[in-house]
């Protein structure tokens with residue numbers, strides 16, 4: 001019973017099954033919209049369907065116990081298989097097979113050596129290292145054997161790959177259990193020592209603080225962002241200990257935390273000054289961000305809803321929300337600061353123009369602690385030689401028997417096996433043959 | 439303009455494919471040589487046009503490798519198909535297989551040129567400015583190309599080994615100048631190369647994502663589908679290495695695997711948002 005369980009756990013059949021299960025789970029996660037509200041699923045799949053989805057965790061497949069158990073199965077399978085096979089494989093790699101093992105190799109080619117000017121021994125010792133590898137020479141009952149073993153380390157390849165996958169998965173587990181991720185938003189000049197955690201939500205106090213000295217955005221001529229850059233200072237006990245420039249794709253590490261440039265938000269610096277026109281009349285209003293402002297003459301209310309530093313390549317703009325008197329839905333529209341190029345249409349009776357708009361930015365940093373990422377990268381590194389050995393180092397054994405026939409004649413029998421790579425074996429044989437005939 | 443060169447490339451690939459086909463159908467083996475010259479000549483021009491586009495982007499002051507949008511990726515994919523096929527399988531690139539590879543590259547390139555994709559050189563957004571990304575895209579597309587080759591060999595395998603008497607099958611294989619055995623070996627070797635490159639692609643993608651977004655893996659649909667593709671081919675290799683599958687079943691898995699490749703490349707971009715749109 002235990003034996004068959006062990007056998008099952010180490011089998012390739014289980015490997016295929018766990019690959020299939022992880023695959024199917026992954027497919028489901030891409031087809032079914034993930035992490036939506038309960039109502040979303042109820043609307044589409046009915047109450048029962050939504051309840052089932054919730055119960056099985058299909059609204060968050062990749063964190064669901066079922067999916068994680070598939071991965072656990074895969075991990076277990078890999079570990080079990082390695083434990084079972086590795087000692088034996090290691091012995092195989094280390095072993096020096098005796099002549100008897102080579103005598104049973106299937107013959108591939110037979111030749112008669114008929115060149116009095118050179119003995120086959122001389123020729124083989126000269127040519128073999130180049131063609132097949134350095135041979136071991138064994139005398140046996142008058143026959144001379146040239147034994148060659150190639151690619152013995154290739155046998156280890158799959159096991160190194162398996163080990164590296166185990167290490168990657170373990171690294172991911174360590175990162176998920178022991179790590180955290182959060183967000184920091186800073187205005188230029190502002191400093192903080194509090195990290196807003198995203199998953200699970202909460203605040204975390206740091207033992208140092210971080211200050212944003214400057215933030216810059218640059219744009220291509222067509223308006224797409226070219227670069228975001230935050231100049232940071234890390235402070236300990238009020239003293240600056242490190243300054244760093246943070247860019248997208250170029251994270252900064254301090255202590256065990258890593259900082260990434262993640263978002264930014266344009267903000268008006270001081271109030272936005274607007275000129276409103278109604279028929280013949282014009283008047284000025286000063287509005288701060290997200291602050292309701294009643295217009296004179298009972299003309300309703302406006303609010304600066306959003307500012308952008310560059311909207312579609314047209315430069316800075318303000319999004320206004322206008323609510324007419326007597327309520328109703330607020331109307332949202334953009335007003336460009338650059339008045340030379342015309343304006344998008346504005347609903348409502350008033351026309352707005354921007355008189356003064358000074359922008360500043362807040363910078364959004366993603367902050368991460370992941371104790372597992374080193375293990376993941378170690379796994380990645382280990383995987384490369386593993387692949388090389390497993391896929392591109394074919395294992396072969398060759399035996400060339402030289403039997404003297406008298407009068408300077410010899411019979412040569414070339415025997416060999418190779419795993420998997422039939423064509424590789426074939427090519428070697430062709431080369432050998434060509435060398436002999438030359 | 440680099441795009442102008444591509445017209446010639448298309449023409450050369452197409453004529454190469456035709457020549458290979460004539461060589462195969464009418465048993466005119468010497469025609470394989472001009473066919474090869476046509477395809478390789480096309481590939482030379484193709485390489486030139488990639489370099490040219492790179493230079494052009496530098497002249498526009500937004501210099502980046504021409505791998506930044508869908509159009510550019512298709513052009514590179516087509517280039518990679520020829521590159522992988524001839525680099526790994528120089529001897530096998532003749533007759534039907536040569537014709538298949540050339541016409542595949544031709545079709546991809548035609549789709550890039552006439553499929554209505556935006557072909558302007560656009561500046562890169564900050565997250566895409568990474569050397570890891572370049573290696574990532576190159577390895578992924580070389581992998582896709584190797585898988586396409588495995589797919590082509592699998593199709594040919596089904597064609598060669600379709601039911602017939604043993605005698606008839608032997609005649610057929612003699613006529614096609616390729617045995618089922620050779621094709622089986624070719625499928626498997628193409629997939630080994632592809633699998634290695636795909637693994638490299640996934641790893642470099644993870645390293646890039648870690649430096650750009652702070653997460654080496656975030657289960658987004660593209661990532662997930664590349665993992666699914668990887669799992670299919672891992673399954674294929676285990677079935678072959680450890681359980682000794684051969685022939686039809688491996689060829690079938692090669693087809694399934696290539697379907698996963700296509701879904702990773704096109705389906706995720708076009709169907710999944712569509713599916714979401716349909717669901718909402």
Ligand code: HEM
Pocket residue numbers: 010011012014015018019074075077078081082085158161162165390672675676679680
């Ligand atoms: C997530 C992935 C993987 C799982 C769950 C897995 C699992 C297994 C298992 C259980 C075996 C049987 C062990 C034995 O009986 O010797 C096996 C064998 C093997 N695996 Fe994997 N493996 C995985 C990935 C890989 C990869 C990426 C390769 C790359 C080529 C690979 C190559 C092999 C080879 C060549 C064998 C046969 C070893 C032999 O004949 O001794 N495996 N695998």
